[in-house]
Amino acid sequence: MEPQEGWLKCQVSEGMFPEEYAVQCNSENGDIFSFFAPSEYIDIEKNLVKINIMQSKNNVCLIYVPFVPLEGGVSRTVKVPLRNVISQR
């Protein structure tokens, strides 16, 4: 079974290279995590990043982010508020 593709609300800004963006997101406990992603993972107008939805329950969604977050202790599997996840743009 393939994970469901979805989009996560985030803050998108310029990256370190051309066609790369810095992505900043909020986890379910309020911590901020961030990573760099190429343009094909980003909807810059809507401030969205492409993710995989693994599970959701009680307003919390478990997602798999496309690139490793830079913050220590944050893995690619992150719990985020369900309201920040949309299944389709």
Added chain:
Amino acid sequence: MILSNSEILKAFNKGHIIIDPLPDIPSLDKSDSAFNTTSLDLRLGDSLSIPKKDQPFAYDLRKGGIASFLQKTHETCRIDNNGGYTLEPGKFVLSRTMEKVHFPIIQGGPSYGARVEGRSSYARIGLLVHFTAPTIHAGFNGTITLELMNFGNNSIIFYPGIYICQLIFEKVCGEIVFTQSQFQGQTTPEGK
């Protein structure tokens, strides 16, 4: 198991590994092929990200927003095709491969990953091209970020398009799963 050059080519042809632009296959017309016996050379892209000088700060790995902070503390520039870029001894810059690499996760089919390595010829002059996290995991799609560090005693000048690193390809054993149910009741990494 490491893939041979013929197995790498087969995986390209089946779309199991995607490299864009596609590397040249050795021939009488094109002798400088990217293929080695068990690896593929990748080229340096034309952009660099250079740490800005004289910035007294510390990266706090528990504080959120490191990506945008990194962007603000580095400047991006293009490598001049004629003059190249001179990396002085002891200096560190980021760059990227010219090629985009994609390892699609194919359900029920073979998936691949790779490890990025430097080249022994550059090691002899003290150039480190990649460190800490060499594995390109299955599912990855993008250019590979290179950490260029001059450990030698002399300046090194490099140009866009030079062969800068090599990829060692490996076939993934077993199915890649994402959801809890797919782990089939395993409660520990060892599956106990």
